[in-house]
Amino acid sequence: xxxxxxxxxxxxxxxxxxxxxxxxxxxxxxxxxxxxxxxxxxxxxxxxxxxxxxxxxxxxxxxxxxxxxxxxxxxxxxxxxxxxxxxxxxxxxxxxxxxxxxxx
Amino acid sequence: xxxxxxxxxxxxxxxxxxxxxxxxxxxxxxxxxxxxxxxxxxxxxxxxxxxxxxxxxxxxxxxxxxxxxxxxxxxxxxxxxxxxxxxxxxxxxxxxxxxxxxxxxxxxxxxxxxxxxxxxxxxxxxxxxxxxxxxxxxxxxxxxxxxxxxxxxxxxxxxxxxxxxxx
Numbered sequence: 001x002x003x004x005x006x007x008x009x010x011x012x013x014x015x016x017x018x019x020x021x022x023x024x025x026x027x028x029x030x031x032x033x034x035x036x037x038x039x040x041x042x043x044x045x046x047x048x049x050x051x052x053x054x055x056x057x058x059x060x061x062x063x064x065x066x067x068x069x070x071x072x073x074x075x076x077x078x079x080x081x082x083x084x085x086x087x088x089x090x091x092x093x094x095x096x097x098x099x100x101x102x103x104x
Numbered sequence: 105x106x107x108x109x110x111x112x113x114x115x116x117x118x119x120x121x122x123x124x125x126x127x128x129x130x131x132x133x134x135x136x137x138x139x140x141x142x143x144x145x146x147x148x149x150x151x152x153x154x155x156x157x158x159x160x161x162x163x164x165x166x167x168x169x170x171x172x173x174x175x176x177x178x179x180x181x182x183x184x185x186x187x188x189x190x191x192x193x194x195x196x197x198x199x200x201x202x203x204x205x206x207x208x209x210x211x212x213x214x215x216x217x218x219x220x221x222x223x224x225x226x227x228x229x230x231x232x233x234x235x236x237x238x239x240x241x242x243x244x245x246x247x248x249x250x251x252x253x254x255x256x257x258x259x260x261x262x263x264x265x266x267x268x269x270x271x
Contacts, residue, residue: 003106003108003109004108004109004112004152007214007215007217008112008116009149009153010214011211011214012116012119012120012149014207014210014211014214015120015207016119016120016123016142017207017210018203018204018206018207018210019120019123019124019126019127020123021199021203021206022127022199022200022203023126023127025195025198025199025202025203026127026195026196026199027127029132029183031132031174031177031178031183032126032127032132032135034174035126035135035136035139035174036126036127038139038166038170039123039126039139039142042142042143042146042166045146045162046146046149049149049150049153049155049158050153053153053154053155060237060238060241063155063157063158063238064241064242064246064249066155066158067158067161067242068249068253070161070162070165070166071253071256071257072253072256073165073166073170074165074169074170074257075256075257075259075260076260077170077173077174078173078260078261078264079260079263079264079267081173081174081177081264082263082264082265082267082268083267084177085177085180085181085268086267086268088181089270094181094183
């Protein structure tokens with residue numbers, strides 16, 4: 001990895017982040033929106049590990065941040081999928097536009 | 105061009121193309137399978153960065169657990185490309201413009217950042233990413249976040265069961 005500069009990794013993670021953000025903006029399906037959130041979290045993880053390895057190679061803080069992000073992502077996915085299943089049961093659809101009870 | 109560089113470019117291209125395919129494919133099952141390929145590419149990046157434990161954890165938790173959960177739900181609800189809600193063109197253009205502008209700003213900021221320009225990773229030497237050193241730090245310096253995350257998991261488990269229960 002000595003040949004690859006840090007900026008290249010940052011470009012990759014930036015592109016992944018904004019692909020995920022575009023998905024979050026444009027998709028209306030709750031499950032694909034959740035997948036876009038996973039993409040965002042993963043691009044942040046790459047940033048944490050790359051900064052740790054390039055700028056502070058003798059420390060491990062970035063790696064632990066990534067491990068805790070993965071932990072929280074797992075918990076978040078479980079709860080979000082429970083909510084989606086409940087919503088599907090009552091509305092027969094997982095389109096965000098159909099879940100308008102909390103509006104106004 | 106060394107092997108590391110070739111691997112880096114290949115994994116980056118794989119990650120970006122698959123991430124785009126996640127958004128393009130109409131069928132939710134296909135987008136989940138593309139997302140699994142993204143996770144494999146990201147794990148490859150972790151291995152290149154000498155974080156082997158993280159790569160394995162990423163594969164087990166993301167590709168193994170979360171994606172199986174997603175697949176189960178998608179198949180349980182019998183989603184396919186017909187039930188996919190139609191996207192509004194206006195939203196697509198707005199998303200492309202706002203996402204693209206922010207991405208341009210971020211790329212320019214990264215290119216001008218002086219501190220990261222000449223940073224070199226020390227990945228060939230040292231065994232700091234090995235699981236022994238990781239465990240030593242995790243159970244000494246990070247023991248409180250570790251325990252708190254176990255409480256968080258308990259709360260998430262109870263919450264998921266309570267929310268998903270048919271009443």
